[in-house]
Amino acid sequence: MKNDIKDCPASYAISILDGKWKIPIIWFVAREKVIRFNDLRRKIDGISNIMLSKSLQELEKDHIVMRKQYNEIPPRVEYSLTETGNELYPVLELLGAWGKQAINKKIHTEIS
Incomplete structure (x- = not known):
């Protein structure tokens, strides 16, 4: 039986976020709402x-991300999230909260 993205939507989601x-x-990008390339690189x-x-x-x-280029000199490009x-x-906030709990449990286990 061939695996299809319909069989595991979580795998499809993770493939988009992979890396x-x-x-x-x-x-x-979500926290800033709109951000320029160099500002994002610095963060x-x-x-x-x-x-x-x-x-x-x-x-x-x-x-996931929308790129908007302004025809100015010098050129300006801004990034924001799509719908x-x-x-x-x-989902990332929940994942972050889970990660924080997992880190705390691991630290607690290592100390004990």
């Missing part, structure tokens, strides 16, 4: 321009 940088990108420690650009392109292709991206943000 080291996509969740932090979504997190900071995400360790990300290169190439990886940020590639990740943003993939998130745009998956309709789909905004629907994802509460």
